[in-house]
Amino acid sequence: MLVTCTTLSLPKDGNTEDEYEDAAYPLVFSEAEEQPEFRCAVADGATETSFSGLWANLLVRGYVEAEPLEQSRKKWKEAIPSDGQPWYVEEKAQAGAYAALVGLSLYAGGTWACEAVGDSCLIHIREKKILQSFPLTSAEEFNNRPSLVCSIENPTSQIEFLHLRGDWQAGDKFLLLTDAIARWVLGKSEAELDEVCNLASDIDLREFSNQQRSVLGEDGRSSLHNDDITIMRVDVN
Numbered sequence: 626m627l628v629t630c631t632t633l634s635l636p637k638d639g640n641t642e643d644e645y646e647d648a649a650y651p652l653v654f655s656e657a658e659e660q661p662e663f664r665c666a667v668a669d670g671a672t673e674t675s676f677s678g679l680w681a682n683l684l685v686r687g688y689v690e691a692e693p694l695e696q697s698r699k700k701w702k703e704a705i706p707s708d709g710q711p712w713y714v715e716e717k718a719q720a721g722a723y724a725a726l727v728g729l730s731l732y733a734g735g736t737w738a739c740e741a742v743g744d745s746c747l748i749h750i751r752e753k754k755i756l757q758s759f760p761l762t763s764a765e766e767f768n769n770r771p772s773l774v775c776s777i778e779n780p781t782s783q784i785e786f787l788h789l790r791g792d793w794q795a796g797d798k799f800l801l802l803t804d805a806i807a808r809w810v811l812g813k814s815e816a817e818l819d820e821v822c823n824l825a826s827d828i829d830l831r832e833f834s835n836q837q838r839s840v841l842g843e844d845g846r847s848s849l850h851n852d853d854i855t856i857m858r859v860d861v862n
Contacts, residue, residue: 626733627862628663630654633830635854638838646670647803647855648681648724650689664689666728667801667857669745671773676705680722680776688728688740694774701776721777727760727801731793731861739789744771746807749791750798753819759789764812767804798822799859805852809837812848822858830854 632652636645648668666685670677680701687697705718725743732738739747741760744767749757761767772785793799800822802810810818824830837849 626660626663626731628654628660628731629860630663630665631858633824633827633854633856633858635827635830635834637853638834638851640853645853646672646678646681647853648678648685649801649855649857650682650685661733663731663859663861664691664728665801665857665859666726667745667803667855668727669725669743669803669853669855671723671725674720674722675717676701676776677722677724679704680774681724681726683776684724684726684774685728688726695778698776698778721775721779723773723775725771725804726774729799729801729859731799731859735792735794737791737793737799739791741787741789742772742774742784744768744804744807746800746802746804746811747789748800748802748807748810748818749793750800750818750822751794751796753815753822755815755818757789757791758811760787761807761811764808767808771804793861795862797861799861801855801857801859803853803855805850806854806856809849821856824856830856 632649636642666688668681668684670681683697683701725745727741727745727747729747730738739759746761747759748755774784838847840848842848
């Protein structure tokens with residue numbers, strides 16, 4: 626099994642790199658040797674919560690390393706600063722950080738498994754056509770209240786981890802996308818999907834995003850919402 630993984634990222638327009646709250650792991654990967662399994666993940670930290678970028682990074686690493694959720698939560702609690710923070714930051718930290726997560730496992734036998742919470746999506750592509758989109762399947766399914774993983778155990782909110790399995794063939798591609806770009810892709814044509822697959826650098830992604838954000842729909846809104854964007858492309862042979 627030969628796996629190549631490339632990740633592109635772009636902060637919300639008007640924000641700096643330090644304000645980017647998505648996460649992906651691994652960022653770059655290429656392995657020619659036979660291996661039984663390859664794991665990767667993308668997460669989208671919720672902007673309205675404190676230290677959500679940190680939480681998103683811990684979630685993707687935790688998925689790839691098959692780390693129990695409680696261990697990732699422990700690391701988050703230990704990593705956030707406890708002294709010298711404004712009262713409102715400490716208060717929000719006590720409520721926990723939230724993030725959407727999508728993780729992919731590829732197996733050398735020709736199968737794959739996906740685990741997801743929220744509106745970050747996996748798209749399985751074969752011969753430039755979408756075979757599967759998970760956990761959402763159309764642009765209309767996106768909303769402002771997705772399920773999210775919390776950095777602290779919250780007995781009032783049950784996390785619903787969704788699971789899907791499938792088969793892969795040599796030449797297949799997988800895209801792991803955060804919500805803004807996932808919504809755009811699922812509302813567009815196969816030719817426009819291919820354009821996303823062919824983006825080669827963060828510079829390409831910025832040019833593409835600027836162009837799409839200048840296109841307004843019938844509702845007067847941009848066709849690509851202004852949000853952090855992460856595109857992880859995985860090719861398998």
